[in-house]
Amino acid sequence: MQGGLERATGEKMVLSFGPQHPATHGTLRIVLELDGESVLKATPHAGYLHTGFEKLGEHLDYNQYIVVTDRMNYLSPLSNNFGYVLAVEQLLDIEVPKRCQYIRILMAELSRLADHLLWLGTAALDLGAFSVFLYSFREREKLYSIFEKTTGARLTTSYTRIGGVLRDLYAGCEEDVREFVNNFPKALKETHTLLTRNRIWMDRTKGVGSISADDAINYGLTGPCLRAAGVAHDIRKAEPYSSYDEVTFDVPVGTNGDAYDRYLVRMEEMIQSCGIVTQVLDNMPDGPVNVENNKITMPNKSDAYGHIEGLIHHFKVVMDGHGVETPKGEHYCATESPNGELGFYIVSDGSGTAYRIRIRPPSFLHFQALPHMLEGGMVSDTVAVLGSLNVIAGELDR
Amino acid sequence: MDKYIRNIYRGVYTVLVGMRVTIRQFFEPNVTHQYPYEHDFEKKRNVREIPKGYRGQLYNRIEDCIGCKKCELICPVDCITITGTKLPKGEQLWDSMNVVHLKDGREVIGIVDGDDKKIKSADSITLTNITSRQGSQEVIDRLEPSGVENRTQTFSGDEVSRVVTRNPVVFYLDQFDIDMSLCMYCGLCTEVCPTECLTMKDTLAGVEYSKFDRSDLIFKFDKQEMYNKGNTEEADAAD
Numbered sequence: 001m002q003g004g005l006e007r008a009t010g011e012k013m014v015l016s017f018g019p020q021h022p023a024t025h026g027t028l029r030i031v032l033e034l035d036g037e038s039v040l041k042a043t044p045h046a047g048y049l050h051t052g053f054e055k056l057g058e059h060l061d062y063n064q065y066i067v068v069t070d071r072m073n074y075l076s077p078l079s080n081n082f083g084y085v086l087a088v089e090q091l092l093d094i095e096v097p098k099r100c101q102y103i104r105i106l107m108a109e110l111s112r113l114a115d116h117l118l119w120l121g122t123a124a125l126d127l128g129a130f131s132v133f134l135y136s137f138r139e140r141e142k143l144y145s146i147f148e149k150t151t152g153a154r155l156t157t158s159y160t161r162i163g164g165v166l167r168d169l170y171a172g173c174e175e176d177v178r179e180f181v182n183n184f185p186k187a188l189k190e191t192h193t194l195l196t197r198n199r200i201w202m203d204r205t206k207g208v209g210s211i212s213a214d215d216a217i218n219y220g221l222t223g224p225c226l227r228a229a230g231v232a233h234d235i236r237k238a239e240p241y242s243s244y245d246e247v248t249f250d251v252p253v254g255t256n257g258d259a260y261d262r263y264l265v266r267m268e269e270m271i272q273s274c275g276i277v278t279q280v281l282d283n284m285p286d287g288p289v290n291v292e293n294n295k296i297t298m299p300n301k302s303d304a305y306g307h308i309e310g311l312i313h314h315f316k317v318v319m320d321g322h323g324v325e326t327p328k329g330e331h332y333c334a335t336e337s338p339n340g341e342l343g344f345y346i347v348s349d350g351s352g353t354a355y356r357i358r359i360r361p362p363s364f365l366h367f368q369a370l371p372h373m374l375e376g377g378m379v380s381d382t383v384a385v386l387g388s389l390n391v392i393a394g395e396l397d398r
Numbered sequence: 399m400d401k402y403i404r405n406i407y408r409g410v411y412t413v414l415v416g417m418r419v420t421i422r423q424f425f426e427p428n429v430t431h432q433y434p435y436e437h438d439f440e441k442k443r444n445v446r447e448i449p450k451g452y453r454g455q456l457y458n459r460i461e462d463c464i465g466c467k468k469c470e471l472i473c474p475v476d477c478i479t480i481t482g483t484k485l486p487k488g489e490q491l492w493d494s495m496n497v498v499h500l501k502d503g504r505e506v507i508g509i510v511d512g513d514d515k516k517i518k519s520a521d522s523i524t525l526t527n528i529t530s531r532q533g534s535q536e537v538i539d540r541l542e543p544s545g546v547e548n549r550t551q552t553f554s555g556d557e558v559s560r561v562v563t564r565n566p567v568v569f570y571l572d573q574f575d576i577d578m579s580l581c582m583y584c585g586l587c588t589e590v591c592p593t594e595c596l597t598m599k600d601t602l603a604g605v606e607y608s609k610f611d612r613s614d615l616i617f618k619f620d621k622q623e624m625y626n627k628g629n630t631e632e633a634d635a636a637d
Contacts, residue, residue, distance in 0.1 A: 064474040067584040131420050138429050145449075152453040152598070158584045166585070167451070194416040199409040304592060311592070318468050318590050 012040060017382060019048045025122060026393025030370065030386070034379055042374040042382070044367050046396055053398040057346075057357030062088050062162050062324045065357070070156040072359065073395040075118050078111035078147070079337040081160040086241060087333035087344035088162050091326045094296065098285045100164050101243040106280045107150065107159060108335075109273040110177070113184070114143045115338035115390075116266045116273075123263070123387035124195060127204050132194055139187050142180050149173070162324050163297040164290030174281055181274045188270060195263070202260065209373035209385030210258035219369035222362050223340025225389060228265045229257030235336040247279045259388035296324050325352050339363055339390055361395040453585045454604025456576050460619050462595035465571045469587035469596050477580035478587060481573040489568070497562045498525060498553060506551070510561060524552045574619035579612050 018029040027048035033041040053068050060068065069084045070077040082104050089096065096104075121136035144154045149170050151157040159166050195201045211221070216229035226233055234251045236244045252268035254261030290297040294313035303310030316322040326348040334343040340362030347356040366389045373385050448454070465482040496510040508525035588596050598604065609615055 060474050063586065064472065067474050067582055067586070070584075131416070131423075141429070148452065149449040152449075152451050152585060152600075153583060156583060158586075166589075170449075170451070190419050193419050198412045198416055199405070200413070298589060301594070314590075314592055315466070315468065318472050320471075 015379065019045075022126075025386075025391065026396070028367070028391060028393050028396060030374075030382065032374070032379060032382065037379050039374050039377055039379055039382065042371040044370050046364070046367060048397065049393040050397040051394070054357055054359060057354050059353065061320070061352045062326070062354070065354070066160060066162075067156070067158050070158055071394055072361065072398055073115075073337060073339065073342070073363075073392050074155060075390075075392060076108075076111040076115035076338045077155060077157045078107040078151075078159055079115070079335070080342065081157060082108045082242075083333065083335035083337060083342045084344050085160040085162055086335060087331060087346055088324070088326065090333050091329065091331040091346055091348060092162070092296070092324070093327075094163060094291055094293065096164060096291055097288050098243065099168075099287045100289045100291075102280050102284050103165055103169060103289060104160060105243055105247070106177070106277060106284075107147075107157075109276045109280070110143055110146065112273045112338040113270055113277075114140050114147075116270050117143070119266060119338075119387075119390045120191065120263075123384075123390070124201075126383045126387040127201065129195065129198075129201065132191055135187065135190055135194075139184065146173070146176050146180065149176070161290070161297065163293065168289050174284070177277060177281060181277050184274055185271060188267065192267070196267075204381075204384050205259035205263060205388065207256070208259045208377065208381045209388060210256050211369065211373055212257060215372060216257060216369070219372065220365035221340070221369055222365070223336065223338070224262055224265045224269060225257075225340065225366055225369075227252060228254035228261035230255055235334055235341055239334075241333070241335060246283070247276050249273075249276050259384050262388040295322075320352055323352055325350065326354075334360070337362060339392065339395070340366070359395075359398055361392075361398060363389075363391045363393075363396045367391050367396055448600055448602060448605060450600055452598070452600035452604070453583045453588075454599040454601070455578060455607050456581060456587070456617070457597055457599050457604070458574055458576065458619065459595040459597075460571065460574060462593045463571060463574065464593055465569065465574075466592060468590045468592065472586045472590050474584065474586070475580045475582055477577040477582075479573060479575040479577075480571065482569060482571050484569045495563070496525070499559045499562065500553070500557050501559045502557075506553075508551075524550065571619065576617045577615065578607075578617060579615040 013034045015032040015034055016029065017032055019027045029045040029048060031043040031045065032039050033043075051071070053072060056068050057065050066081055066084060069080040072080050117136040117140040121133040121140070124130075124132035124136075147157055148154045150173060151159040151166060211219070211225075211229050213230045216226050217231060221229065222233070222235075230253055232251050232253045235241070236249075237251055249272045250268075252265045252272065254265050294310075294317065296317070298317050299310045299313050304314040305311070317324075326346070328348060328350040330345070330347040332343055332345045334341050336342075341360065342362060343360030345356075345358040345360065346354050347358075349355040370385065370389065370391075373389075374382055377385070465480060467480050467482075470476075470478045470480050495507060498506045498508070498510070500506065506525060510525060583598070585598055588594075588598055591597075
């Protein structure tokens with residue numbers, strides 16, 4: 001009776017977790033070698049959602065590529081837009097107006113909230129807490145209607161442009177965001193009541209998939225997963241980009257690096273993001289949102305209709321060889337996306353299209369640490385660990 | 399044993415704490431709505447409406463399009479196909495034409511008898527070569543001469559609000575196809591459009607236009623339908 005059938009016969013069972021599994025959040029696959037219910041070996045397989053996003057960067061010009069960045073991490077497209085244009089702008093060596101920086105930070109933090117909310121909902125759903133899923137989606141829906149009004153689309157936002165943003169915030173945006181931010185902690189408290197001290201939730205997540213600080217650094221974990229392991233590293237604090245040095249916030253840090261700590265870190269990050277959003281709204285400067293350089297941004301319509309130069313620039317900025325052209329060279333720019341360090345490495349040959357775009361997605365490195373977290377655990381923990389890492393397949397395979 | 403019972407107690411207790419949150423939701427209004435059944439959702443209290451500036455279906459006001467191909471150029475997925483025809487030098491689609499705008503809103507196209515620059519408001523106007531179609535359908539008329547009626551009509555000065563001269567056309571659009579099954583709704587094309595004729599519908603019609611056949615999603619600028627405003631009412635109903 002002891003040990004079950006597999007242990008008695010010494011036979012290992014191979015379980016293919018995914019590519020079609022409700023808990024995989026996209027198309028990814030883990031091959032588990034099981035001895036009874038304990039995981040002996042886990043092999044993650046990437047590539048099921050390969051879309052060739054990096055290759056596309058060699059064909060699309062710099063503004064066109066923004067559209068592709070939406071689809072990478074489809075939970076927080078605004079952060080991706082932000083990270084990409086920041087890389088191009090640093091390569092171009094231009095600085096966008098203050099208002100634009102603030103708008104970008106505002107939207108990036110709101111998308112961080114949306115990302116964490118979706119993570120919270122699905123991670124809880126995987127472990128059987130259906131109500132949390134509904135409540136977090138209710139809150140996320142409010143965010144999405146703000147995105148919708150600001151950018152014109154719910155998911156595929158494409159909000160940023162090289163040297164600016166698509167358009168200024170709509171009238172009444174500030175009230176909408178303030179109302180959300182004021183009510184949000186109350187809604188989050190509901191989730192705390194449902195989960196944080198819940199016996200089942202604690203049993204399923206505490207001590208599950210834990211990773212030490214050293215291992216986390218060695219595996220290249222970033223973002224909430226690294227901070228849950230006890231390393232207080234946040235790119236927004238460590239190397240402030242855009243106007244992040246003008247806002248104050250705390251970096252929540254866990255101790256054990258297990259799924260429960262990742263949950264707590266993300267929950268606290270949402271509160272911190274709310275604080276950032278409030279500060280940004282308080283200090284939102286006036287002024288233009290686009291760089292006044294007609295080689296980079298499109299002149300406004302009144303210029304195009306009123307002046308011949310405006311009209312010429314309006315046409316030229318679209319044409320190959322006359323629009324955005326980066327100087328020869330290469331540049332790596334990392335931003336703190338909701339999942340961790342999102343880096344864009346752009347090699348430019350001096351034309352209007354990048355020679356090579358390489359993306360350093362946080363999920364890819366989180367996925368490689370999965371065997372370390374799974375091996376020695378139970379098969380049911382796979383779902384909990386995978387859920388807590390928030391591996392986004394679109395970003396993983398790009 | 400003591401620990402075992404305490405564990406059960408704690409498990410049940412924390413679930414009950416959570417249940418309190420859940421049960422409170424019973425008395426709050428529904429957030430969800432049954433989409434296909436509550437189709438007319440813009441009127442609902444708790445439901446989003448389609449905001450201004452939403453990026454929906456692409457729509458091109460072909461009358462204003464100058465065929466500059468900027469949208470075709472910037473489209474990341476090449477979902478727009480434009481072909482224009484430029485006539486060889488010296489050729490033109492038609493001679494200069496006049497459009498008489500009547501006070502009841504109708505437009506009549508033809509050639510004004512006499513010098514159109516010298517028309518005064520009180521004069522009665524005689525139009526020759528009147529065509530039955532209106533709007534910018536001259537292209538079609540030229541391509542299909544059947545539209546020309548060759549009728550002559552005289553309007554009194556009270557009827558006419560203004561007379562406009564239309565210059566001869568040496569360039570016209572042959573094709574403006576938008577493949578909405580490819581479109582990524584990024585809105586780059588609407589941003590670059592110099593005449594603002596290419597827009598994205600921010601109405602319910604711009605969101606709900608699903609078709610059973612993918613080929614129905616290729617929206618063509620059909621010269622026959624788009625320009626045949628002789629039956630304006632039908633065209634409006636279809637839109």
